[in-house]
Amino acid sequence: MRSRSKMRRWKMAVLGVNALLLVLAGCQTQRGEPGAPPEGQAASANGVDPVQPAGGELTFALATSPDSLDPHRSGLAVAVRVIRTIHDSLVVQDDNGQIKPWLAESWDISDDGLTYTFKLREDVKFHDGTPFNAEAVKYNFDRIVNPETKARNAVALLRPYESSEVVDEHTIRVHLFEPSSAFLGNLSQALLGIVSPTAAEKYGEDLVRHPVGTGPFKFVSWSENASITVERNEDYHWAPETVQNAGVPYLDRITFHIIPEEATRIGSVQSGQVLAAETVPPQNIASLEQDPGIQIFKTDTNGLPYTLFINQSREPWNELKARKALLYGVNVDAIIKSLYLGTYERAWSPLAPGMLGYNKALENSFSYDPGKAAALLDELGWKAGGDGIREKDGKKLTLHYVEVSPNREKRNDIAAMIQQQLKQIGIDVKVEITKDYRTVVFENGDYDLYGNSQVNSDPEALRSFYHSSSTSVAGKQSLSGLKDPAVDRLLDEGNVETDTAKRIKIYEQVQQEIMDRAAIIPIYVFPYTVAASRSVSGLSFDYLGYPIFNDVVLQEK
């Protein structure tokens, strides 16, 4: 009996070792790949482009999987990192937020701010050979606003768009239903990138997996939850002035590996299995900075910081005092200090510090004060019960906190900390960690507290989160549920105001109003970090903090 079971264990052990060997063998071949001469290199060796440095493959580890590579039908920042390599936009924002030409050579804005006339480049074509022209741009805009496309963030970005008309082959006139100072900035975003009309017609909904644009890289393949490969566009010569290399990118190809596990992702770049990895966990930054083979790129993302939205359409959070209690009862400094080891900056406002009109006066405008929070809840009649949880009319004070799985940027851990912090002021926090946040939050609106952030280019981004006309949640409200005439009026004014100084004043005021209403708890400003091998140079970031690969060169170590 015993010897047989021993035998079986032995066999199991052999099997286990075999499996391990297989895995290792897999790694080996993967690692070997970049060494093999990729097809693209043959072209440069043949003297087609002799000045071009040796290409090679950049392997770049992403923290999560993109949802879609159709720019109009995505909302994830991680997807944009890939989308940006495949798709170009009409205009580009430089480091100062100024609008510069890209696919559009120049543009005119009518005096009433309702008509934009773009003169397009004439020498651009899509990866599938389709010529880029006014017709293609019109197709793209109409596609975004067509409800059948089920466009996501792109609709909000294109918002005042009404229609467009083709003036000639390379001139397009765009009509807005109201002036928008955010319009050009929004057009620069990858989510309003121009897709090939031929491909969009051909693939339909499937364009999410077969993206075709005019970008510096062409889509090659996507293997689910594993990797996405793009190769350089040999015809590319229309890069914007924000990158140094206006022509064909130096890299032969980029393979984005999807490695959600933090330790594995960082380990992969340290061991050389990938050349770069995004989103370095705070605890690894210090040790990586000492690693002689590794360099760390860090850039602040623009838009809306990671913010906890208090759903004020639900009781008791419809009361200002209850929301204020949450604001005073959450110790954001402790979160920044323990989870992020001080490597993230604390957020104080609905906007990230790099945004136009950021209200600096909000910084340090309030502090953690559990006593004040408790007093506010007392005033509302929530009295401490036997188990320390407050009650009112026999009802316990609970808070439904929804957060998304997997644990991106330690957001689930924030939930665990806030659960303990709010327990101290007598609130029973029920944390729900779900993959299906679309249903729970956006379709059913079943949350009291939900965290979100958004990379964006213009403070107009506030509209979909705070304007009463927003219908992103349950078809009836914004994430905050704020329905306030003063905020609405300011948001409307800010969008049409053309004088930048006045716009800044308006948005400063909006941020103040939102915080006065305790609509949100701002938590952190996300620094986008990339750990890369020293052999990688030329990696840059656009205004929003997305990586740009046009100038990247791989050097022999």
Add this chain to the structure above:
Amino acid sequence: MTVKDFVLGKTVWRESKRQTAARPRLRSLGTGDWLAAVSGVILAFAALCALFPGWIAPYSPTSMEADRVLLPPGAAHYFGTDYFGRDIFSVVVYGARDSLLIGVASVLAGGLAGCIIGAAAGIAGGVIDLILMRFIEIVMTIPGILLALAIAAVLGPNLFNMIFAVAVSMVPGFARVFRSQIISVKGRAFITAARSIGMPAPRIFFRHVLPNAWSPVLVMATIGLGTSILTAAGLSFLGLGVVKEIPDWGTLLSQGRGYLTVAWWISTFPGIAITLLVLSGNILGDWLRDRLDPKREQR
């Protein structure tokens, strides 16, 4: 002279024979018992942690001190602190409750269900046996952890579902062992004898079959305790466990894995706790099997 020699020699021979006969038995008893005793103490300590964690843990498992994050093990914090600033020793002690609860409850539930199926198949025989056993074999084709994973993923994370998921994965083993045990006891002479004197079937089952069939199940249950704790920890590690304020060991293990290079202690100590508990269960199970196996006693 010769006689004396003979007597002496005989005595010497007897003496030596007694020693050689006694020595191996003593040694085998010693090592096994010693290991089993240690295992018993570990299990008892784990049970104590589960029942009265407040007596053992120096801190509250939920108190998070932002000033005391990622401290290495030391006098103030035996197992160090994690990235929340929690005392890991206290969290491990409190985490014993869920780990043990899931282990014990799923073994009880899975064992009971398995034994009922096994007994039904063994006693009834024929078509019922055939159907039940084919069903069990179908379940067996799916590896236990995979089955538990699938169930936990479908039902969603809560304590009951987790116990259910682990329990279901244990049913086939119990059913097969118990069935074969029942069948072998059923065919013995004393059962035929009991039947021949007209003893009613239920009485035969409870008085004669059951007492002679349960000992392997006890062994399986002890070893199964370890397996189920491991499965549950695996589910928690993969994020299919219960979302709660006090993490169980599997969750703690998973929380610490991002910090392995900077704070090895977060994952290591709950890992050691799981290893110790599973090992203790297995050693105790082996020991029990040795005690209860009639064949081994004869040797």
